[in-house]
Amino acid sequence: MKIGLVDTTFARVDMASFARKEIEAEWPQVKMISKTVPGVKDLPVECKKLLEEEGCDIVMAFGMPGKEPIDKQCAHEASIGIIQAQLLTNRHIIEVFVHEDEGKNDADLLKVCKNRAVKHARNAIELILNPKALMARAATGVRQGREDVGRIR
């Protein structure tokens, strides 16, 4: 299995490293390829290239949109593009975006970033190697970045 990791120079937290460490530790047999683009709107095509030109089975797209309305709009445009890239390749791209205003302070933001990057790294690997692990967690209120919220009964 081969996974692509694409991040941006714009982001202020190195989320891809959290994911790389998790994958190295838990799935040492998985091959990784990393790329960096300027901002979130450059992610869709870079992810598609990794799937089509580098033979990745799945890609993680890391981004950290800023606090301004224009940043939110860029993230929205990037998300639409990331979904389109998946539809054109029939492969998954796991979007790992943390908005800069999600954290109460820098320490909290770092915590959100690490939690989300690590949990989504597991999701990405399991989607390819062990989809039954995801099915076992179906509809259980899983959250990436914060604590799970659980199922409503």
Add this chain to the structure above:
Amino acid sequence: MKIGLVDTTFARVDMASFARKEIEAEWPQVKMISKTVPGVKDLPVECKKLLEEEGCDIVMAFGMPGKEPIDKQCAHEASIGIIQAQLLTNRHIIEVFVHEDEGKNDADLLKVCKNRAVKHARNAIELILNPKALMARAATGVRQGREDVGRIR
């Protein structure tokens, strides 16, 4: 006939199970295949894969967007992707989304989820096996999740 059911680990109510039970009870001859992805934005490509790679005639996509504006935006992006996936495959994907703030409380939310999942399971099966049943209900104010509202005369 073969139907795909895709849900998320993010959701807090197991809507796919409601649909599976309905289909098993009413259309035991229909084959089912189930998948789970992390969140609603991962649904479009998974549905497309079920249609193209697993030979499904139709797919149901279950999601439960959260209460925050960012959750609403994710649902919007997922919906656009689900429609695109249909246009690229010429097959239907029935979107079964329940927003977490649709219910007055947990019990009510569960009721909305069950009602919507079961009614849309019937819609999905009828679209393939009995389209005339849908035509008989044309423009009659059918609702999934709540009571039908009826035709205006």
Add this chain to the structure above:
Amino acid sequence: MKIGLVDTTFARVDMASFARKEIEAEWPQVKMISKTVPGVKDLPVECKKLLEEEGCDIVMAFGMPGKEPIDKQCAHEASIGIIQAQLLTNRHIIEVFVHEDEGKNDADLLKVCKNRAVKHARNAIELILNPKALMARAATGVRQGREDVGRIR
């Protein structure tokens, strides 16, 4: 000439019937094929199937979005999909949407629905059989659902 008519079980007024009657009365030689889907987001692919699999020259898509913001968003997503379906087929799909809050009351809403369905049925037929009739009305402030507003001079 063959025209497709797709409506929804969600709608509360039977707009497709208004269109069918108009076409039967005025263009009896035109073949019609009708389909019903659950809601407006199911319209794009059904219209595309009628164009590609049933040989329709044009399709009318009837929908009645509800009053809530989520309904408006669904209509927006459906409209984007309907335009995409046209671009993928090089055929027209005439969108006939009436928002449930367009009418002052039920009687007025019915009137809007009938007016819009009938006028757009004529538009659809003329786009195929008599495009010069549309050109003769170019830029004259034509409205479907209400009275025409006329040209500004």
Add this chain to the structure above:
Amino acid sequence: MKIGLVDTTFARVDMASFARKEIEAEWPQVKMISKTVPGVKDLPVECKKLLEEEGCDIVMAFGMPGKEPIDKQCAHEASIGIIQAQLLTNRHIIEVFVHEDEGKNDADLLKVCKNRAVKHARNAIELILNPKALMARAATGVRQGREDVGRIR
């Protein structure tokens, strides 16, 4: 060179005529083909058909969205479709939209319409026959509909 002109019955000012007169007067050798559709959402596919089925080198799409929020949304959907149509054909479609609330009064609105239609007719012709003329005006604050605003130095 062949140019397509598509307008709507919905519009209240005959912008296509302004463009036709300008082209006839200044570029008599340019062939023109005209079409009319009901509203702005019908423009994208008609433009694409002119490019693909009628051999146009470029198309102008004239529309006049109304004053209501729903009209603005229709224009937005049409614009997305017009951009998609260009990407699918590798040809330009010059969108010439004037919102009905752009004018202070009817006389002013007419003036905006004429100015925008004529200037964009020149843009469309120059994109095909004389792209250097556009390059000479690069980043000079050109406006269609109102006076140019000039370069910031």
Add this chain to the structure above:
Amino acid sequence: MKIGLVDTTFARVDMASFARKEIEAEWPQVKMISKTVPGVKDLPVECKKLLEEEGCDIVMAFGMPGKEPIDKQCAHEASIGIIQAQLLTNRHIIEVFVHEDEGKNDADLLKVCKNRAVKHARNAIELILNPKALMARAATGVRQGREDVGRIR
């Protein structure tokens, strides 16, 4: 290596020139081709043509949306199109948009434009010739138009 530069007549600052000078000075071996279109919504297809018909390895798209809500919407539509153009070509298009209201005054706006154009010119060249340079700046809070904001630790 060959880079395309597309700008608009609408913009009020000549950003493409800033980029051209930077590239000429630092990477004299890189071939450049320039185009001008009327406005930002004309950028997506022109960029795609440069990639597909002129053999560019990458394209920069320069635009300066105005201050009004309609200008913001045009920029949003253009951005969606620019992302789609990348997905259809598997090549990068670096969007260099400066909103007219980003500057406190004309002098500040000019400074933002120059900073963004020059930094993105470097990004574009490095994406093709030296992707490791971008990887070295991954997640370091790089900004184009203003000072970098740095990594959160």
